[in-house]
Amino acid sequence: MRGQGRKESLSDSRDLDGSYDQLTDSVEDEFELSTVCHRPEGLEQLQEQTKFTRKELQVLYRGFKNECPSGIVNEENFKQIYSQFFPQGDSSTYATFLFNAFDTNHDGSVSFEDFVAGLSVILRGTVDDRLNWAFNLYDLNKDGCITKEEMLDIMKSIYDMMGKYTYPALREEAPREHVESFFQKMDRNKDGVVTIEEFIESCQKDENIMRSMQLFDNVI
Amino acid sequence: MAAGLATWLPFARAAAVGWLPLAQQPLPPAPGVKASRGDEVLVVNVSGRRFETWKNTLDRYPDTLLGSSEKEFFYDADSGEYFFDRDPDMFRHVLNFYRTGRLHCPRQECIQAFDEELAFYGLVPELVGDCCLEEYRDRKKENAERLAEDEEAEQTGDGPALPAGSSLRQRLWRAFENPHTSTAALVFYYVTGFFIAVSVIANVVETIPCRGSARRSSREQPCGERFPQAFFCMDTACVLIFTGEYLLRLFAAPSRCRFLRSVMSLIDVVAILPYYIGLLVPKNDDVSGAFVTLRVFRVFRIFKFSRHSQGLRILGYTLKSCASELGFLLFSLTMAIIIFATVMFYAEKGTNKTNFTSIPAAFWYTIVTMTTLGYGDMVPSTIAGKIFGSICSLSGVLVIALPVPVIVSNFSRIYHQNQRADKRRAQQKVRLARIRLAKSGTTNAFLQYKQNGGLEDSGSGEEQALCVRNRSAFEQQHHHLLHCLEKTTCHEFTDELTFSEALGAVSLGGRTSRSTSVSSQPTGPGSLLSSCCPRRAKRRAIRLANSTASVSRGSMQELDMLAGLHRSPAPQSRSSLNAKPHDSLDRNCDSRDFVAAIISIPTPPANTPDESQLSSPGGGGRASSTLRNSSLGTPCLFPETVKISSL
Numbered sequence: 028m029r030g031q032g033r034k035e036s037l038s039d040s041r042d043l044d045g046s047y048d049q050l051t052d053s054v055e056d057e058f059e060l061s062t063v064c065h066r067p068e069g070l071e072q073l074q075e076q077t078k079f080t081r082k083e084l085q086v087l088y089r090g091f092k093n094e095c096p097s098g099i100v101n102e103e104n105f106k107q108i109y110s111q112f113f114p115q116g117d118s119s120t121y122a123t124f125l126f127n128a129f130d131t132n133h134d135g136s137v138s139f140e141d142f143v144a145g146l147s148v149i150l151r152g153t154v155d156d157r158l159n160w161a162f163n164l165y166d167l168n169k170d171g172c173i174t175k176e177e178m179l180d181i182m183k184s185i186y187d188m189m190g191k192y193t194y195p196a197l198r199e200e201a202p203r204e205h206v207e208s209f210f211q212k213m214d215r216n217k218d219g220v221v222t223i224e225e226f227i228e229s230c231q232k233d234e235n236i237m238r239s240m241q242l243f244d245n246v247i
Numbered sequence: 248m249a250a251g252l253a254t255w256l257p258f259a260r261a262a263a264v265g266w267l268p269l270a271q272q273p274l275p276p277a278p279g280v281k282a283s284r285g286d287e288v289l290v291v292n293v294s295g296r297r298f299e300t301w302k303n304t305l306d307r308y309p310d311t312l313l314g315s316s317e318k319e320f321f322y323d324a325d326s327g328e329y330f331f332d333r334d335p336d337m338f339r340h341v342l343n344f345y346r347t348g349r350l351h352c353p354r355q356e357c358i359q360a361f362d363e364e365l366a367f368y369g370l371v372p373e374l375v376g377d378c379c380l381e382e383y384r385d386r387k388k389e390n391a392e393r394l395a396e397d398e399e400a401e402q403t404g405d406g407p408a409l410p411a412g413s414s415l416r417q418r419l420w421r422a423f424e425n426p427h428t429s430t431a432a433l434v435f436y437y438v439t440g441f442f443i444a445v446s447v448i449a450n451v452v453e454t455i456p457c458r459g460s461a462r463r464s465s466r467e468q469p470c471g472e473r474f475p476q477a478f479f480c481m482d483t484a485c486v487l488i489f490t491g492e493y494l495l496r497l498f499a500a501p502s503r504c505r506f507l508r509s510v511m512s513l514i515d516v517v518a519i520l521p522y523y524i525g526l527l528v529p530k531n532d533d534v535s536g537a538f539v540t541l542r543v544f545r546v547f548r549i550f551k552f553s554r555h556s557q558g559l560r561i562l563g564y565t566l567k568s569c570a571s572e573l574g575f576l577l578f579s580l581t582m583a584i585i586i587f588a589t590v591m592f593y594a595e596k597g598t599n600k601t602n603f604t605s606i607p608a609a610f611w612y613t614i615v616t617m618t619t620l621g622y623g624d625m626v627p628s629t630i631a632g633k634i635f636g637s638i639c640s641l642s643g644v645l646v647i648a649l650p651v652p653v654i655v656s657n658f659s660r661i662y663h664q665n666q667r668a669d670k671r672r673a674q675q676k677v678r679l680a681r682i683r684l685a686k687s688g689t690t691n692a693f694l695q696y697k698q699n700g701g702l703e704d705s706g707s708g709e710e711q712a713l714c715v716r717n718r719s720a721f722e723q724q725h726h727h728l729l730h731c732l733e734k735t736t737c738h739e740f741t742d743e744l745t746f747s748e749a750l751g752a753v754s755l756g757g758r759t760s761r762s763t764s765v766s767s768q769p770t771g772p773g774s775l776l777s778s779c780c781p782r783r784a785k786r787r788a789i790r791l792a793n794s795t796a797s798v799s800r801g802s803m804q805e806l807d808m809l810a811g812l813h814r815s816p817a818p819q820s821r822s823s824l825n826a827k828p829h830d831s832l833d834r835n836c837d838s839r840d841f842v843a844a845i846i847s848i849p850t851p852p853a854n855t856p857d858e859s860q861l862s863s864p865g866g867g868g869r870a871s872s873t874l875r876n877s878s879l880g881t882p883c884l885f886p887e888t889v890k891i892s893s894l
Binding site for chain 1: 257258261262266271273274
């Protein structure tokens, strides 16, 4: 993010090399940032589009607006926020995947509508909706099927969040093994990719998954 | 905790749906959730100013007062708001912290007040935002330094008397460090100052040529060679005094190693050594040259004045603190000198009979030019030389002018700090006196009240009523409290005058002392237990008086023993004269006395701070001493408590 870049270059300029002029550059940056401002659609529209009540939307928006006064979250911010929940490990990769999952129109920023739409699916949607959302998360290139490489990336990013200090100690092959077991469970026709139908079908057959789907009913 | 964590947590939890299909083990159940889903507006009333905020805002930081259930203690059910009796202006900043996640430091408020508010609301000072953090820290440090200075001034300072039992060494050191504590120290201070001046003047005068009237030689002799004995005698005297002073300081210093390493002692040593070396070195011509150079070191005696002059010390301190700027100045000057000297040398190389014989020779020209002295003993003659010479002088001005403002501002800051410290020390005495007065005011009010017969149980009526009517409810309750304390401890409050009289009387010893001490006490008539109080009060008088007169504890314990064992009754006490005789009470007190006396002996000797505490004037000190004796008095207390209290 531009802000980060500015911070780094500020520390460089302490070397008195005179190549970076703090005063003029920073003023321009400030100016540019503050002009970006996004306003969500009206409450009624959001109420129709999502399954949240009016009050819930109000609460959500107040929190969102407080954190992001400009009305949008970009990837850097998102990563920073998410990393605060997982201090031991490195959550940046997973945060990127999440960001891409929320950023449905792929414009590089998550607005309040995207945010609330995603939450609505996860928290108020049917089991199928949730599974769909999860599939969308795993399918990194959004081509409708999950390959082993994609799954491996996802798995590695999740294991990265654990950090170094785990019990039992994290082994190199753990993500790969996990991917293998996942594919064994999900890939019906053993063609090396998991399609959405295979995914949903296999998940519905798994009791654990079904049961834990109820976990998120009360998050908001 | 970062600002948004609470807001984003539901989102992070929701995003965990992505882990579900991958989970190999069943996920744990969700924690219980509170029923109230809606957000409500809370009203926080701070000294009349009402702040309204969402409950969620406050819940963002659950480990603070407003975010936790602690605020329920302040909930006023009648008005439905949370009431805090605190500063509303400061509260604004606290509430903004909840809203924005950044705690800002108000610039016009006292930093101590701000800290207190933070502590009250459960916010750690580390939460202060980056924008205000530096200023906050600076101001806090400044405040802490100022307070530390105050404390230091109180401790090292001139106020309280030397604690009892300090050795000669400590007294000597104190006299050296604070010359105005005693006249002897002051005399010593001025004498040494005088001798330093004499020594320096002698050094100077020694070299002046004085026309010898006896000798009609053309050669003029410096005074030193004309009157060698006189100067030698003067020198010897000064050195003796300086040596004596140095040895005394060495003896008195609490930490000799540290003293040996300190700057002042080094200066002292350098000042006196040349003389002794000169004595030891035989006077032959080979070494006399070296001997003469040793005399140069005698000029360092002038630095001994820095003990006498604060300005000199400030200057030294400034130079030390500006060491980096001075170093920079020196370094840049050296660079410039070398560059310009080289250039000038090569520019003037062509001319014959030039002064610029080598680059080091050109150094002198460069220095003289850069500092704009311009002696003119070396001047360039070629055009190139002149051009470079002018560039040299222009740049010299710039290079020297750059670090100077920094040094000047440093000096100014330190100087003003010192001025402030001096002014504060002067005001300290007035301030302490006022505090003392306030403290003793309450006691005096009580004593006055007692003297006016307020303690009269059997209301003898209207005369008392008149004088006691003017007290406020607060005073009434306070006096009642003090009175209860007196009754509990079987001791009475008294004032300094009667107490020092008691002390003086006691040192004479015997029954007479008791009578005088007791008779001077303003005991109210009719107090039943006051018959036992005189004796106890006397012991208390002894104890307190002993500390102020700096007698050691051992003798006090002896006196205690004596007092305890003296079982003669006290018919001379005014109170007992007025009151009905209560022998039973006497006997009770006796037994307590006895027990107490025996118990008080094995207590270890008190440390000086304890006694200095006692000697601090005002009701506070007295109250503590009465409490101490109170535990001796009440029979139900165990011996251990006696020991503890005596410590």
